[in-house]
Amino acid sequence: MSVNVFFRIGLLFILIGILGTPQLRAQQNNIIPPPPHIKTIEFKPLDPDAYAPVVKLGEKLKLSFDDINADQRIYSYKIEHCDYNWQISNLSSTEYMTGYASDRIRNYQNSFNTLQYYTHYELEIPNENNRIKLSGNYLISILDDYGNVLFTRRFIMYQPKVIVAVSAHRSTDPSKINEKHSIQFVINHPNLVLNDPSREIKVDVYQNNDWNSVIKEIKPKNVLGTQLWYNYIDGISYWAGNEYLYFDTKEIRNATNNIFKTRLDNIFNTYLYATESRGHLPYSFYPDVNGNFVLRTLDADDVSLEGDYSFVHFSLKYDRNFDQDDIYIYGNFNDWQITPENKMEFNEESGLYEATMMMKQGFYNYTYVAVNSDFRINPYKVEGSYYQTENEYTVIVYYRKFGDRYDQAIGLGTTNSEKLQN
Template sequence: MFLCFHQLFFAQIRDAPNIKTVIFQSSNINNYSPIIQLGEKMMLSFDDLNANEQNYYYKISHCEIDWTPSKLIDSEYITGFSEDRIREFNNSFNTLLPYTNYELTIPNETTQIKISGNYILSILNDAREVVLQRRFIVYESQVTVAVGVYQSRDLKKIETHQSVQFTINKGNFIVNNPYQEIKTVLIQNNNWKTAIKDLKPQFFRNNQLLYLYDKETSYWAGNEFLYFDSKDIRSSTLNIARSEITRDIYDTYLYTNEERIDRPYTYAPDINGNFTIRTLDSDLPNIEADYTWVYFSLECLEDLSNKDVYVSGKFNNWALNESNKLQYNTKTGFFEGTILMKQGFYNYQYVTKDKNGVISNHDIDGSYFQTENDYTVIVYYKKFGSRYTKVIGMGTGNSKVILN
């Protein structure tokens, strides 16, 4: 179901069913984050499986820290137009499943962002229906942020959790009331479902604000992401058992995954839930990579009664819905599901959600303090009397070298 832009613009919405493979990130190589410095560029790419070269339009809106619309008018945060038609699109070539690929770069000739802050990018069709929506952040380097990842000091969590501590170095940036004017958001692996908000500085040292929390910034570390690579659509690989055509396009059957909750931790390099589109058959994967039905299966002996099981990752914007929900097969004893995915290298994980909406990344795969995770700290500033909230700094940390 589509949602009308003027009614539910700032609600969290599902992508339209014909919209697939949404890539929205910095244009910098190997930066999968939707966080850029003022003046840098972001890139959006998505496929329309209707393949009819439909007109799509983008709209950029400035938001407050809680993602509600700010009080600014368009001309206060945009030079040019905040809304325009996407002009760059191409039909797929030599693929079994036809699609139209759309690309957008921000800023561009008609749209330049003037100020920092939270933003929402919405893509609309000719009927003014929102077909996809993504958050992004533009920051200015007024302060620097040092981020460290530690084992939990709680003995009950020392083997399963990671705690994040950080320091904001203000330099010459003047803040009159840090408790009121400075706010921070901490996220794990660029997944907004993990956001920790409203942390206050605990200590002050010269021009530094210190956030030396343990319990309040504690995360389940989870386990390394699982992965598969379908760049060669016709062949089996390390994690792909077989590939065959049964319904006009290829079916890709992954080997059955087993629960890892009771196994020793094993380091396996990953890209922390991200994905990249690629194919061996072409140097133009955006329009020449094909789609395939990917079959997931999970053997799990844990008690998951009253919980739903999902396949999650950035490939579906970390959403948990019917399209990536697994069903229990009483004949095989496995949780099974099928997802239409473009050729490429994918990270994924199995997560659960109980009847109260509590999401867990450790019920199936366990949680180990050694797990490599990315952490991002975003620093917001709203001076007393100001009409909007700035983003004045951003810092990142990684648990590959975890501190004690």
């Protein structure tokens, strides 16, 4: 076999690794899931229509959560700067922020008029005690009064130094044309001088702001003046998946759409209708919020303190003999994490996969995913994949020139597959 053939085979494997695979690797770097008594973590911009913790440098994010122990513990937080790969950077806190990198959470109150008692905590960043100076990736850790980390969350602050134009396409692969989306984009940098774009510029691509969906380390296919073109044909591709399932517990006492019955037993129990795996069914459209959730209640004015909890019972009809993968309930309700709490178990008596989670009142999107022994997430095996599915795609651009000690986040672009370009 010639050297040229070896080179082509090696390049093929490199491209497969760089530009995406049918499965997603559950990201565990620096990510600590919360303990059982911490519920309903929301981390998002102040804009009610935004769900991902990604904002321009200087804009605010709000982090909130409930402690169902309801004992008004003193919790604190710590903010750390990360590199492009979400590893803690070598910068000192004084280099990336002013004020305190670690401080107490001062805003907390006990719930009232609820069957499930809890203490609700809220924090805005930046705030009067800290200001973040540099764009990039960040990790926030919530600490108990002994300094132990309760849980962590990622967030991104960017400065718009470049313009990112993104488009979504149907796959041109005849075998995948009805199942996959292809993403292409152009980075315009008229005011940024790049000496070596392939090394100085890095990008991340996400589907529906799911951290596990990221495709990284993509090099520009063409460099034309002050434009970087990432116009690979099917190079940056995703399984389109299916529209998310949903339920709404804003009226926690009553059965509503997708809720079979409710029952009061110390706290509320919400029983969802059993759903069938949709992988073999025709595509059916209904609107969703791409895996996100919105807390709301009709029973009170302030869902933060008066929203109640229920045990939500999920059940899925799926052939357990199909393979040995585990089945998980999946969505932004737990930051797209794979944990014991959202794992389903097969019930021999009912013949269904089942799981129960304690969840606060609100509107929730979720789906079912298969996860193998290597913690690789298969986003389409249970629920199928259809090109008609509406998804949001986000491109985040990073810049590190030669000699710099950190990765700047310098641009963001989005598109929606509702308007496919082909």
